[in-house]
Amino acid sequence: xxxxxxxxxxxxxxxxxxxxxxxxxxxxxxxxxxxxxxxxxxxxxxxxxxxxxxxxxxxxxxxxxxxxxxxxxxxxxxxxxxxxxxxxxxxxxxxxxxxxxxxxxxxxxxxxxxxxxxxxxxxxxxxxxxxxxxxxxxxxxxxxxxxxxxxxxxxxxxxxxxxxxxxxxxxxxxxxxxxxxxxxxxxxxxxxxxxxxxxxxxxxxxxxxxxxxxxxxxxxxxxxxxxxxxxxxxxxxxxxxxxxxxxxxxxxxxxxxxxxxxxxxxxxxxxxxxxxxxxxxxxxxxxxxxxxxxxxxxxxxxxxxxxxxxxxxxxxxxxxxxxxxxxxxxxxxxxxxxxxxxxxxxxxxxxxxxxxxxxxxxxxxxxxxxxxxxxxxxxxxxxxxxxxxxxxxxxxxxxxxxxxxxxxx
Amino acid sequence: xxxxxxxxxxxxxxxxxxxxxxxxxxxxxxxxxxxxxxxxxxxxxxxxxxxxxxxxxxxxxxxxxxxxxxxxxxxxxxxxxxxxxxxxxxxxxxxxxxxxxxxxxxxxxxxxxxxxxxxxxxxxxxxxxxxxxxxxxxxxxxxxxxxxxxxxxxxxxxxxxxxxxxxxxxxxxxxxxxxxxxxxxxxxxxxxxxxxxxxxxxxxxxxxxxxxxxxxxxxxxxxxxxxxxxxxxxxxxxxxxxxxxxxxxxxxxxxxxxxxxxxxxxxxxxxxxxxxxxxxxxxxxxxxxxxxxxxxxxxxxxxxxxxxxxxxxxxxxxxxxxxxxxxxxxxxxxxxxxxxxxxxxxxxxxxxxxxxxxxxxxxxxxxxxxxxxxxxxxxxxxxxxxxxxxxxxxxxxxxxxxxxxxxxx
Numbered sequence: 001x002x003x004x005x006x007x008x009x010x011x012x013x014x015x016x017x018x019x020x021x022x023x024x025x026x027x028x029x030x031x032x033x034x035x036x037x038x039x040x041x042x043x044x045x046x047x048x049x050x051x052x053x054x055x056x057x058x059x060x061x062x063x064x065x066x067x068x069x070x071x072x073x074x075x076x077x078x079x080x081x082x083x084x085x086x087x088x089x090x091x092x093x094x095x096x097x098x099x100x101x102x103x104x105x106x107x108x109x110x111x112x113x114x115x116x117x118x119x120x121x122x123x124x125x126x127x128x129x130x131x132x133x134x135x136x137x138x139x140x141x142x143x144x145x146x147x148x149x150x151x152x153x154x155x156x157x158x159x160x161x162x163x164x165x166x167x168x169x170x171x172x173x174x175x176x177x178x179x180x181x182x183x184x185x186x187x188x189x190x191x192x193x194x195x196x197x198x199x200x201x202x203x204x205x206x207x208x209x210x211x212x213x214x215x216x217x218x219x220x221x222x223x224x225x226x227x228x229x230x231x232x233x234x235x236x237x238x239x240x241x242x243x244x245x246x247x248x249x250x251x252x253x254x255x256x257x258x259x260x261x262x263x264x265x266x267x268x269x270x271x272x273x274x275x276x277x278x279x280x281x282x283x284x285x286x287x288x289x290x291x292x293x294x295x296x297x298x299x300x301x302x303x304x305x306x307x308x309x310x311x312x313x314x315x316x317x318x319x320x321x322x323x324x325x326x327x328x329x330x331x332x333x334x335x336x337x338x339x340x341x342x343x344x345x346x347x348x349x350x351x352x353x354x355x356x357x358x359x360x361x362x363x364x365x366x367x368x369x370x371x372x373x374x375x376x377x378x379x380x381x382x383x384x385x386x387x388x389x390x391x392x393x394x395x396x397x398x399x400x401x402x403x404x405x406x407x408x409x
Numbered sequence: 410x411x412x413x414x415x416x417x418x419x420x421x422x423x424x425x426x427x428x429x430x431x432x433x434x435x436x437x438x439x440x441x442x443x444x445x446x447x448x449x450x451x452x453x454x455x456x457x458x459x460x461x462x463x464x465x466x467x468x469x470x471x472x473x474x475x476x477x478x479x480x481x482x483x484x485x486x487x488x489x490x491x492x493x494x495x496x497x498x499x500x501x502x503x504x505x506x507x508x509x510x511x512x513x514x515x516x517x518x519x520x521x522x523x524x525x526x527x528x529x530x531x532x533x534x535x536x537x538x539x540x541x542x543x544x545x546x547x548x549x550x551x552x553x554x555x556x557x558x559x560x561x562x563x564x565x566x567x568x569x570x571x572x573x574x575x576x577x578x579x580x581x582x583x584x585x586x587x588x589x590x591x592x593x594x595x596x597x598x599x600x601x602x603x604x605x606x607x608x609x610x611x612x613x614x615x616x617x618x619x620x621x622x623x624x625x626x627x628x629x630x631x632x633x634x635x636x637x638x639x640x641x642x643x644x645x646x647x648x649x650x651x652x653x654x655x656x657x658x659x660x661x662x663x664x665x666x667x668x669x670x671x672x673x674x675x676x677x678x679x680x681x682x683x684x685x686x687x688x689x690x691x692x693x694x695x696x697x698x699x700x701x702x703x704x705x706x707x708x709x710x711x712x713x714x715x716x717x718x719x720x721x722x723x724x725x726x727x728x729x730x731x732x733x734x735x736x737x738x739x740x741x742x743x744x745x746x747x748x749x750x751x752x753x754x755x756x757x758x759x760x761x762x763x764x765x766x767x768x769x770x771x772x773x774x775x776x777x778x779x780x781x782x783x784x785x786x787x788x789x790x791x792x793x794x795x796x797x798x799x800x801x802x803x804x805x806x807x808x809x810x811x812x813x814x815x816x817x818x
Contacts, residue, residue: 034549035816051460056816060593067595070556073549090551125818136443140482144500147479184469186476385805385813389798396794407444407465409534 004066006327007086007096009076009264010080011036011059012312014296015322020062024328028094029171030086034058034073036408037125040313041390046122046131047172049397051405054389056125057382062360075361076103076359081289096290098327101268101278102320105297105311108260108275115236119253122165131254135173136408138252139181139188146187152321155193156250158241161234161257162199163206164348165214169254170197171351174223180403195225196250200232202258205348205356207310212356215365228229233257259311261298268292269377272364273308282338284323290333293326295319301339309341313380318342352398412477415736416495418485418673420445420468423511423723424707426729428478429471433737435609436478439495443467443482446534447790449722450799452574455540455583456530458806460814463798465534466791474688485512487676490698507557507700507736510677510687511729514706517669523647528662532573540663543651544582545817547661548590548597549668555596564602565659567650569642570666571608572615573757576625578663579606580760583632589812604634605659607652609666614757614765621765621798628759642666668720670707670767677701682709682717691747692735693728699742702735704728710748718750722789727751756782761807 003026008015011031019029035056044050069316075089079101085093094385108120116123122128135157142155154179159170197204197220203213204220204227217227228243235242240249261276270286271279277300278286284293284301296319297311322339325331345359347369355369364372374394381387397403412435417424420440428438444465453459472478484498488510494502516530531537544566551564564586568579586602606613606629612622613629613636626636637652644651648756649658670685677697680688686709687695693702705728706720718724731748734740754768756778764778773781783803789798802813 033817034545051462051814052818053460053814053816058593058815061811061815070558070595072553074553094556125816129818140443144481144483148501183473185478250767346797385809385811388801389813392797392801400794402470402794405460405462406467406470407462407534408442409461409538 004097004327004330005095005096006045006100008100008102009079009086010102010104010296010298011071012039012102012296012316014171014316014320015061015100016062018100018102018295018324019315020066021319021321021324022106023066023068025068025098028070028072028096029059029063029069030073030076030088031059032073032075033125034060034064034071035125036382038377038386039093039123040377041381042122042125042128043168043172045125045128045405046135047169047176048132048136048403049172049176050390052125052129054386054393055381057386059133062382067380076264079264080267081292082267100320100323101265101292101294101298102296102316103262103264103298105259105261105275105277107255108258109255110258112236115233115255118159118236118238119255121255122169132405133408134252136406139185142192143185143187146192147325148397154191154249155188155252156196156248157252157254158196158198158243158248158250159254159256160198160241161255162197162201162204162227162229163256164346165203166197166199166254166256166352167220169256170195170225171223171349171354171398174225175351176403178224180397190224193224195229196248197225198231198233199227199229202230206230207346208348208356208358211362212358212363212365216348216350216356219354219365223351223354228293239392252298259297261327265298268294270294275300277308283326283333283336284319284339285333293323295323301341303341312346314344315341329338347376349373413506413736413739414504415507416503417511418488419511419513419705419707420480421448421511421513421705421725421769422754423729424509425468425471426726427509427511427733428729429702430730430733431526431736432475432477434477434507437481437505438468438472438478439481439485439497439503440468441481441482441484442512442534443469444534445471445791447615447786449786450790451531451534451537452577452581453564454534454537454814455544456578456585457545457812457815458581458585459799459802461534461538463802464790468793471791484688487671488673489676490678493581508646508702509679509729509732510674510701510703510707511705512671512673512707512724514668514670514684514686516664517667518664519667524642524664527645527647528569528650528664530664531578535702536609536610541814543661543815545815548594551601552594552596556786560677563600563658564597564661565605565657566603566651566663567605567607567657567659568663568665569607569650570608570664571613571636571638572665573755574758575606575608575663575665576613576629576759579604579629579634580632580758580763583634584760585812587633591804599633602633606634606636607640608636608638611639613638616755617757617767618763618772620773621767621774625757625759625765626766628763632760633765634665642689651751668706674703674707677703679703684709686717692742693732693744693748694742702732704732710750712750721755723753724750756785758782763809 296316347357349355357369705725756766766778
C-alpha cells in the first residue's frame with residue numbers, strides 16, 4: 001500500500017509542527033519562502049537588533065533528518081478539491097490524500113488598501129527587512145536635514161495597533177532612539193524623536209488583564225512613547241496620518257492593527273468569518289471533508305469562552321500536533337476528540353528589562369517578566385545555533401546599546 | 410583659526426583608516442552606504458556562510474568616540490575643484506580644504522557592459538546579498554526540476570576570473586554544494602553540480618608565486634572544481650556563456666575579472682590610466698594640487714617594481730595612514746617623503762582547511778595557511794562583536810557543515 005500523501009501549505013508554526021510530528025506519511029511541505037521564521041522576534045529584525053538569519057531557519061535543514069518530508073518552495077495559488085490537488089505558481093500541481101492548510105494571514109487595512117504603501121506591516125522577513133531599511137534611512141535623513149537647515153522637522157514614528165506587536169515595536173524604537181541612535185546622530189536630540197502608539201480600542205494589550213495593560217502604558221510613557229487610546233486612524237497619506245480629526249506629520253507609519261487570513265482560503269469552498277478565516281469543526285477540518293484541516297491563524301475555532309482562539313504561535317503549534325496525531329493514527333472522523341487549547345500564558349516585552357506576563361492567575365511585570373520573556377523566546381527558537389546567536393546579541397546589546405544589525409544594503 | 414576641513418569620499422579601507430587617524434581636523438566622511446564592509450569576507454556573504462551584519466559595521470558607530478568626524482550618507486556626483494566642494498546627490502555641496510578621494514572601483518566588463526545582468530560581480534554588500542539570492546534560488550529550482558522531470562539539467566556555476574575572489578568563490582561553492590547543500594536537496598546528486606573557474610591568463614592567483622598557483626589548482630580540482638586556464642570569455646547570454654568557442658549552458662555566471670575605478674574620478678581633471686585610476690604623485694596627490702589625495706584602488710601608484718600597486722586592503726590602509734600623517738602635521742608639499750608600501754604577504758583561502766599563503770620568501774599551503782588566513786581575517790575585522798560572531802559562525806560551520814545565512818527574503 002502506498003503511503004498516505006500529506007500536503008502541508010505553509011511552514012509557519014502550525015505547518016512546521018505538523019510536519020515534524022508526521023513520522024509515517026509521505027509529507028510535502030510547501031512554503032513560498034525557503035525558511036521558517038520565528039515571528040515573535042520579527043520586530044527585533046525590523047528594529048535592527050537581530051539579523052534575519054538569527055531568527056529564521058531553512059526548512060530543508062529542519063527536515064534533513066526526516067526523509068519522509070519533502071520541502072517545495074513555491075506559491076500555492078489554489079486548492080482544487082475536485083482533483084484533490086494544490087496548484088502551484090511555478091511547478092506542476094501536487095495531489096494529496098490529506099491536506100493541512102496553514103498559510104497564515106496578512107495585515108488588513110479595513111478596506112483602506114491604499115494605506116499599505118505608507119503604513120507597511122510586519123508579517124514576513126521581507127517586511128521586517130524593509131521596515132528596518134525605512135527606519136535607518138529616516139534617522140539618516142533627519143540627521144542630514146538637521147545639520148543643513150536646523151529645521152524643526154521631528155522624527156515621528158506612528159505605530160498603529162496596541163497589540164503585542166505594536167507595543168513591542170514602540171518600546172524597541174523608543175529604546176533604540178534614546179540609547180543607541182543618540183550617540184550616532186550628533187545633530188539630533190531626544191526632543192526630535194516622537195513615538196506615538198495609536199490604539200482604536202480603550203486599552204493596549206487587550207488580550208491581557210486590564211491591570212497589565214495599565215502597567216504597560218506606564219512603562220511605555222516612561223520610555224517616552226505617547227500612547228493614544230480610543231483613537232482609530234482615519235486616513236494615512238505619504239507624509240501624515242489623521243487620528244481623531246488631527247493630522248500628525250509622519251513619514252514613518254507602521255501598521256500593527258488588523259489581520260486578514262490568506263486569500264488562498266477563498267479557493268477551499270468552506271464557510272469563512274469576516275476576517276477570511278475558515279470556520280473549522282471541532283477536529284479542525286472543514287465541514288464536508290474529514291481530511292482537509294485548517295490550522296493556525298487561518299482557522300476560526302471557537303475556544304471555550306465562545307471567542308475564536310487568538311492567532312498566536314502556541315495555538316498553531318498545538319493544532320499542528322493535534323492534526324499530526326489524527327493523521328498518524330488514521331483516526332476516523334467519528335472517533336476524534338475535539339481539539340482543546342491549553343493556554344500556558346502570554347508575555348509581551350516593552351524593552352530592556354521591561355515586560356508584562358500573564359500565566360493563569362499569576363501576573364508579573366518588570367525585570368521578572370522580562371527574564372521570563374527572554375527564557376521563553378530562547379527556548380522556542382529552533383536550533384542551537386540560533387539560540388546561541390540571539391542570546392549573544394541580546395547580551396551584547398544589553399551591555400553596549402549597540403544594536404547588531406544596522407547595515408543597509 | 411578655523412580647523413582644516415578634510416572631506417573623505419568613501420568609507421572603505423583607505424577612507425576609514427584615514428578618518429580614524431585624523432585627530433585634529435574637522436573631518437566629513439561621505440559614503441553612499443551607512444557602513445564599512447570588510448570586503449575580503451564578502452564572498453562568504455555571497456555564499457551564505459556569514460550574515461551581512463557579521464562583516465559590516467555602521468560608520469556612525471565606528472566614529473562614536475571621535476567627535477571630529479561627521480558621517481554623511483550620500484552619493485558624491487562630482488568634485489568641483491573651482492569651488493573646492495564635493496557635489497552630492499541628495500544634499501547641499503560640502504566644501505573642503507583637503508580632499509581624500511577613496512571611492513573604490515566597480516567590476517569592468519572590458520567593453521561588454523551588456524554582460525553585467527547575466528554575470529553580476531561582487532563589490533558591495535548589495536552585490537553579495539543578490540548573489541546569495543541567485544545561488545540559493547538556483548539550488549531550489551534545480552531540485553524542483555529534478556523532482557518533477559528528472560531532467561539532465563546540470564547546476565552549473567561559472568566563475569570568471571582566477572584572482573583571489575574567483576578562487577575563494579569557487580572553493581566555497583564547491584564545498585557548500587558537496588557538504589552542506591547535498592543533504593538538503595535529496596533529488597540532487599553530486600554529479601548535478603558543476604563549478605567552472607575560468608581564467609584568461611596562463612595561471613590562477615597571478616599575484617602569488619607560480620608554485621602556489623599550481624597548488625591552488627590541485628586543491629580546487631580535489632574539491633571538484635574545473636579550472637580552465639588561457640580561456641577568455643567570449644560572450645555571455647542569459648542561459649549560457651561562450652569560452653574557447655564552446656557554449657557552456659549556465660544561468661549562474663559570476664564575474665570576478667576586471668575592475669574599473671569609480672567614474673567619479675573623471676570629474677577630478679587629473680591623468681588616469683586605462684582602468685580609470687588616477688595617476689598620483691609620490692605623495693599620493695594629483696599633479697597640480699598638494700591637498701587632493703587619491704588612495705586605495707582608485708589610485709595608480711608605481712610600486713618599486715614599476716608595476717602599479719594592487720587594489721587590496723593593506724595598500725589602501727597604509728595609504729590612509731600615510732595621508733592622515735601628512736594632514737595631521739600639515740606637511741608641505743616639498744617636505745613629504747614618498748609613500749612606501751610594506752608588503753606583509755598575501756593569503757587566499759580555497760575552502761575548509763585549505764589556503765595558500767605567501768609571506769616574503771615563505772610559502773605555505775593547506776591547514777597551516779588556512780589557520781593563518783582565519784587569524785589574519787579575524788584580527789582585521791572591526792570590533793569585538795563582529796570578531797566573535799564570525800569566529801563562532803566558522804566554528805559552527807566547521808563542525809556541522811550548515812552554513813548560517815541561507816534565509817531568502
